[in-house]
Amino acid sequence: MDKRVLLIGGGKSFMVTSISKELKEQGFEVVQAAPDVTEIEHIENRPNVYLIYVDDVDEMMEFFVYLRDKSVETDISISVIGSPDEIEKIYTKTSKDKIAAAFERPVNVKELGRAMLKVVEAEEVRLQKKRILVVDDDGTMLRTIKEWLSEKYQVFMVNSGMAAITFLAKNEVDLILLDYEMPVTTGPKVLEMLRSEPATSDIPVMFLTVKSDKESVMQVLSLKPEKYLLKTMPPAELIANIDEFFENQKIKKYM
Structure with missing residues (x-):
């Protein structure tokens, strides 16, 4: 298990220093910024x-916008420590599905360390997908398909061909839905x-x-797409098509 954490906060903060110390005692490699x-x-x-x-959520809001965008491009897991009000403000910029864990202040550093072990374990499982x-x-279609899959x-989203x-x-991917x-x-x-x-x-x-229609299919036949998935198909059918594709890939690998 990769027990590495990027701890972000004021470097001279007593709490940040205490958190860093506790994480190291629980076997984490801590990088601070x-x-x-x-x-x-x-x-x-x-x-x-x-x-x-989070020590000043209003000053950090643009930073959370950066993290939201970064999480679309790369594999990062984001956990936050703040007051209930600060955490709610963060959700307005990033949405709850971008946050792996949220810890309310005052935080018990030993409990935090144990909780971060679970975050790292969950992230390791996610990265195997x-x-x-x-x-x-x-944008609505992007969010809908991400929710389904x-x-x-692991689902990444972009809104144009050049993107x-x-x-x-x-970044490497195993499949593109285009x-x-x-x-x-x-x-x-x-x-x-x-x-x-x-x-x-x-x-x-x-x-x-x-x-x-046949004309659309013939237009790209030479480029060998795997399938044509209709946007109108039920979620279960779309997921089944993707599951079947990866299962067939696995079978071919061992033939």
Whole structure:
């Protein structure tokens, strides 16, 4: 188990120092940083588990916006320590599903250390899940599919074809769910770009579409998408198609 934590907070704070000491006593490797985007971005080999001590939530709100966006791009687990009011304010910028754990002040550092062990264990389980990138210009569709798939899979979201290309330059995924019709760069054009680059040419792609006509299918046949998933299909059917794909991959691996 990777027991590494990025502890974010005022370096001279008595509580931050106490938390750091307790985590180390429980076997964690602790990397400390201020709630500063530039400082954090310059940390090499950053832990993917973040624990943030909130001492002035209003001054840190933009920082939480950064973390929200960062959590879409990369694998990070965010836990926070603050008052009930501060935690509610954080949810307005990040939403509850972005926060792995929230601890109310005053916090018992020994109990916190034990709780962070569970956070790290849960994160290790999550990181073993298959990684799916969903590409769609419809924000509602993105959030809906993420909600459907998140129990079984790691789900990342981008809202344009070029954002997908940028994401894939830094991140690996096991499957892409790609909207067929998007402005500027269409789904078929994105798939063509992916197939032309060695680093992305073998990533499996399924189209998300409202178009199931023969002409649309024939247009991209040579690019070998795995499937065409209709956006109108029930959640259970969409999940079953993805489950079946990964199960078949597993079977092929051992044949």
